[in-house]
Amino acid sequence: MVRPLILARTADPERTRALAAAGVHPLLARLWAARGLECPAPTEWAALIPPDRLSRVDQAGALLADAIQAGKRLLIVADYDCDGATACAVAVRALRAMGAQVDFLVPNRFETGYGLSPAVVELACRHPAGKPDLLITVDNGIASLEGVAAARAAGIEVIVTDHHLPGPALPEALAIVNPNQAGCGFPSKHLAGVGVIFYVMLALRAALRSRGALPPKGEPKLETCADLVALGTVADVVRLDANNRLLVGQGLRRIRQGRMQAGLAALFEVAGRDPARAGTNDLGFALGPRINAAGRMADMSLGIHCLLEDDPDRALELARALDEINRERRARETIMRDEALTHLDTHAQAARAASVCVWQPGWHPGVIGLVASRLKETYWRPALAFAPDDGDTLRGSGRSIPEIHLRDALDLVSKRLPGAILQFGGHAMAAGLTLKTAAFDDFSRQFDAAVRTLGGRESFEPRLDTDGSLETDYLTVETANLLAGQIWGAGFPPPLFQDRFRVLHQRPLKDKHLKxxxxxDGLRLDAIWFNHADPLPETIEAVYRLDCNTWGGRSSVQLLIEDARDAA
Incomplete structure (x- = not known):
């Protein structure tokens, strides 16, 4: 494991004073100022960026209203990750509440590939509910030129809702709603796929309202989907700007009040988490992986059915099935990661590289992205992991570090090694590709050269950004609960503190953790360092998070160590 460079954030004093003057807790004022906030962010629905700021959302809402009033069959085409699953659930729930005939179809990662492909259109034409009149993509579709063309050739129109970056050409859909398409002035470019479809449903409700065509039972309350929006937004690791923090905050509020979908309640139960204390960590590290596991290991429709289920008993059955799949995913990931580390430890050339490129026969294609992520964290280099695909090809997934734009690196390799990469796509931090097996060695060398070219160096150093020292008076359960109640995540990282401690006692836990x-300053504290069992010196400089540990009805503050070094 590469040791990180530890740096302290600086909080602008004027911003800190302004936030404190506005009634913000003094510690939160310092933390928020260090993250760029100048005033408390609004958290109520009234502060949500209006839907009409999102290009073509009103057009999509009107088209969907037309389709519902004409009794047309609608089919949602989802993606096979948690963002896609929650987006699908939001669309199906909202459309049914507004009188639509709607069902869903999710591509199989191993058979039809990503997004609305011609193969998915063929499946749609043979859907058990009947051939649809209109397809609505969620969390995909912006790159589906061939798929949209195939749908139209089959007599099916398409509305695309997506948040991924568009290419030079757009599909010929009836409408495209994407905050990142050219000409869209929507201020929050970081909406997840579930956020985009939520906005489309708001526009649809407005269109039906203006026509006096809402269902007789009353106007659908779309805020009941806020828990799904929060889960998909956090799980997709999009930047939590003010608008996304509002959406996540509203979802967490409903979850903490016990007003969540039956499927989410069941997922909290199987994960052993308390929804009354729910935070972004629960969504990102407990619920999200269980939904994602279905798409990685089996069929994402299982996850979507869990999110659509209203019967608590049936939801719990589905959640337990997802939990079992996630256990299988973890076991497979551990085996693959250990095999990768063993391979890299025994190959001197790989140890000297600026990147990591590895594959083994028998690896599961649904888990390679997680393995790449572990390797990136371990070596702090761009990492690619591959699994055998059909015939003589490998399917790869990569994760990168801030210094290297991964898609640009693959684009450079494709130019230097023509014909080796059959297809690739992605963005700065993550990408996927299909590679000829015979070209793996040449590709590995060229990828490493591309990383050196783009990075301008042969090695990279991780950094750990902290919020400096935490006053001793704040080392309390109350402070831990205060911090746990905030909306932290990508682009708005949770606080890390750095202080000097004397080690009174230490012991290994399960041979892999350190208690x-x-x-x-005279205050004694419990702490734990997960996945680190080596003993520490008597005096340490530690980087840590505050946590509340509840056991036997008693709560106490606990430090979660992220890094510790000899204070000398």
């Missing part, structure tokens, strides 16, 4: 008893 610690620390002292600072």
């Amino acid at each position: 610690l008893f620390l002292e600072r």
